[in-house]
Amino acid sequence: MTQGTEYSTTSVSLGSGIEDQPLVVGPYTLKSRMIIGTGKYESFEVMQAAHEVSQSDMVTVALRRVDLKNPDNNLLNFIDTKQMIILPNTAGCYSVDEAMKVAELVLELGLPKLLKVEVIGDEKTLMPDPLGTHEVTRRLAAEGWTCMSYCSDDIVLCRRLEEVGAAAVMPLGSPIGSGRGVLNPTNIRLIKEFAKVPIIVDAGVGTASDCGLAMELGIDGILLNTAIAKAGNAVAMAAACRDATRAGRTAYLAGRMEKRMYASASSPLKDF
């Protein structure tokens, strides 16, 4: 896995001889279509084990004040940066100015111009602020940033984010940390149908089947944190979500049958 401007020419194996293209976001090529987080785990050790099992190659992080009582409690010591691209987020920002400040801090931390743009508009639902998200994406994309913009599942908003330069558009399935799955699959399908950049469903996954259902809609990837971190066994859930993401993608590529109103016998009805 190389981090840089080279596109991978190799395809990704989904098993059983089925090949897929990698997920390409701006200059980044990801073999896994599942992006995972680093928040809410019971320990860094459990997180590290879950990361390893997930086979993800991108992980989100947040930027916050250092806990001065535990200066050695360093998240970075538990992320395999040779295998995983760090995707910093602007979580917790409620304004354009705050998010722009986080972008500056990202560079100051020696990270590349890659950001999950997240501007929150409502404290209780953590619903993103569409106008703020749009403005931050527009400004940062103009400065050469690879913006992965977290937004609501609005078809026109997603198109507008693409137009101002988002490298990936990330509509939510349901509110952050709610575990309610993809509440509006019709919107997600329509968003994907019109998009030229990758569509990654971000937020709302509660369990493995949510990954599968989301990927079957034809989206390019899925981003989840709480479903794994807050599972009874985070490592096992990481494995389940990994397999479900792959299964959903494979099912999408396979092409599902049409839904019917009435039965259609699977066995021949005559020639007994």
Place this chain on the structure above:
Amino acid sequence: MTTAGGLAHPHYTMNVRLNGEKREIEPCTLAELLEQLGLHERRVATLINDEIVKQDARSLTQIKENDTIDVIAMVGGG
């Protein structure tokens, strides 16, 4: 209020706000403060009074009375 002044008055301390908490510290540079905090080898970003102080400017930046200092790093998030 330089380091030299601090030497002349060994008990001289300054009130600052460090990562949101009130602290009394002896006069020092931002680089020296990070060292005292055990953070000099960690990848951090620093701000004084909401302005970013770049890494190479930390040893030249003297902390002043009533400064607000923030030390930022990567933490778990989704």
